Amino acid sequence: xxxxxxxxxxxxxxxxxxxxxxxxxxxxxxxxxxxxxxxxxxxxxxxxxxxxxxxxxxxxxxxxxxxxxxxxxxxxxxxxxxxxxxxxxxxxxxxxxxxxxxxxxxxxxxxxxxxxxxxxxxxxxxxxxxxxxxxxxxxxxxxxxxxxxxxxxxxxxxxxxxxxxxxxxxxxxxxxxxxxxxxxxxxxxxxxxxxxxxxxxxxxxxxxxxxxxxxxxxxxxxxxxxxxxxxxxxxxxxxxxxxxxxxxxxxxxxxxxxxxxxxxxxxxxxxxxxxxxxxxxxxxxxxxxxxxxxxxxxxxxxxxx
Amino acid sequence: xxxxxxxxxxxxxxxxxxxxxxxxxxxxxxxxxxxxxxxxxxxxxxxxxxxxxxxxxxxxxxxxxxxxxxxxxxxxxxxxxxxxxxxxxxxxxxxxxxxxxxxxxxxxxxxxxxxxxxxxxxxxxxxxxxxxxxxxxxxxxxxxxxxxxxxxxxxxxxxxxxxxxxxxxxxxxxxxxxxxxxxxxxxxxxxxxxxxxxxxxxxxxxxxxxxxxxxxxxxxxxxxxxxxxxxxxxxxxxxxxxxxxxxxxxxxxxxxxxxxxxxxxxxxxxxxxxxxxxxxxxxxxxxxxxxxxxxxxxxxxxxxx
Numbered sequence: 355x356x357x358x359x360x361x362x363x364x365x366x367x368x369x370x371x372x373x374x375x376x377x378x379x380x381x382x383x384x385x386x387x388x389x390x391x392x393x394x395x396x397x398x399x400x401x402x403x404x405x406x407x408x409x410x411x412x413x414x415x416x417x418x419x420x421x422x423x424x425x426x427x428x429x430x431x432x433x434x435x436x437x438x439x440x441x442x443x444x445x446x447x448x449x450x451x452x453x454x455x456x457x458x459x460x461x462x463x464x465x466x467x468x469x470x471x472x473x474x475x476x477x478x479x480x481x482x483x484x485x486x487x488x489x490x491x492x493x494x495x496x497x498x499x500x501x502x503x504x505x506x507x508x509x510x511x512x513x514x515x516x517x518x519x520x521x522x523x524x525x526x527x528x529x530x531x532x533x534x535x536x537x538x539x540x541x542x543x544x545x546x547x548x549x550x551x552x553x554x555x556x557x558x559x560x561x562x563x564x565x566x567x568x569x570x571x572x573x574x575x576x577x578x579x580x581x582x583x584x585x586x587x588x589x590x591x592x593x594x595x596x597x598x599x600x601x602x603x604x605x606x607x608x609x610x611x612x613x614x615x616x617x618x619x620x621x622x623x624x625x626x627x628x629x630x631x632x633x634x635x636x637x638x639x640x641x642x643x644x645x646x647x648x649x650x651x652x653x654x655x656x657x658x659x
Numbered sequence: 660x661x662x663x664x665x666x667x668x669x670x671x672x673x674x675x676x677x678x679x680x681x682x683x684x685x686x687x688x689x690x691x692x693x694x695x696x697x698x699x700x701x702x703x704x705x706x707x708x709x710x711x712x713x714x715x716x717x718x719x720x721x722x723x724x725x726x727x728x729x730x731x732x733x734x735x736x737x738x739x740x741x742x743x744x745x746x747x748x749x750x751x752x753x754x755x756x757x758x759x760x761x762x763x764x765x766x767x768x769x770x771x772x773x774x775x776x777x778x779x780x781x782x783x784x785x786x787x788x789x790x791x792x793x794x795x796x797x798x799x800x801x802x803x804x805x806x807x808x809x810x811x812x813x814x815x816x817x818x819x820x821x822x823x824x825x826x827x828x829x830x831x832x833x834x835x836x837x838x839x840x841x842x843x844x845x846x847x848x849x850x851x852x853x854x855x856x857x858x859x860x861x862x863x864x865x866x867x868x869x870x871x872x873x874x875x876x877x878x879x880x881x882x883x884x885x886x887x888x889x890x891x892x893x894x895x896x897x898x899x900x901x902x903x904x905x906x907x908x909x910x911x912x913x914x915x916x917x918x919x920x921x922x923x924x925x926x927x928x929x930x931x932x933x934x935x936x937x938x939x940x941x942x943x944x945x946x947x948x949x950x951x952x953x954x955x956x957x958x959x960x961x962x963x964x
Contacts, residue, residue, distance in 0.1 A: 408744040408771035439713040466713035474937035632779035
């Protein structure tokens, strides 16, 4: 039973290009989002982990969203990463995204304190939903315990769904643990479950999942869209194999720096290489090795607009 | 060689009282800070981990600091927790603290991304110092890897000290690992090294350390101040023993919820029991057990003003 509450499809967990002064390169961001939508993505998730969301201020994230919409990117293709460590800031960003017409928000749990109980996490999300107080809110839980230090277990998902069935629209499982994704899919049919790891996309769609919100569409939107459309047919084998090979190369780079390197190489835009500290680009040797390895697969980016 | 750059002494890592709507109870906060300074603290560190800093917005932290100063709490007794996950917000809070005349800032590393290299962390703090751009800045590194997921190793401290000798004033070591504190004290004589664990205070002062920034002064400012003053004399044994016994009880509670329970019990102010989600107060059973256990030690808070 597919979800009727939320969205489905291929979402790019969008990279954030920067100018040399470490501010967001809005022009390049807009051009990239246009290209992603034209080349296969159903939508774009801004300021997740790949978008280095926690490195940007509330004000910067609001402004970037507004700039994209003003440039003509349809708001209903955009999902905003809104989870801050402080509840009022999460409320502010989430309210902003709803007011602007985003199709959803992708919300990290508060990520400083550790060993939190489900009661406290439930209360946090209940306060968030109530303070935003807008029936248009579609909230996607962002499960990435290796970075947030906080888990959305099945019991917590169940409580949130029971309390806010018209708001809690889905989850992005970036744990990399297929058995966890599978358990969510089996326990909550109709829930909008996304994977952050494209090689799981076919298995997820087979079990009624909603799609992928992942970094790889930043460079491979067309191949992954084809995979999303053809998953039930044998012809999807080639795209599945390519997606797996490509993500394994980039993931070893490490991943966000690797995606930036590939995009910089193919577009010639330096903005993809600039990261806000404490994050750093690949060093020259890693960069060259990755570009060479990706080149050897025969992969090229879809053409510019 | 004692530090000439920064401050020394007993600093309370101040708890943050809340009203039922989860906003800061400014009146109680002001009264508590007055009491802490009158009862033994040299200073107060606002919005650290005990103060649940990451649960409050940049705007709330700035407003609370301003309210305390407006109420007559001397700015130069205040140290502000300024470390956010996004550099621009850390800059904003740090600049605010310097402009208001705080004696220092206690700065967490950015705490979302993990496995960061020293180069990226160095660049983060270098950008922070340069963007604040004020020679009055005194920056204390906040080492609490069990929550931040990020470490200030000796190599990174050395690089920061070499680059910004007039700014990097010290460190608060909340790792609970005495061998780490000792290594810092031995490698950087004159550096303002604070412990977050009072039972280490005597050993730290013996090796030239700067003092304690810890949660326990919230309930035991007088005993800990006496310990700070008499550490070199045998008469400090009783205060050291009491401090150790008390922190072990509260730390098992767990610590911040435990301190809140003791303070609520002794002051009758409910605001100490209210926490912002995802953090939760002790449940009734834990609360009663802690109050009973603390009572059995014979400990009582210093009198109200």
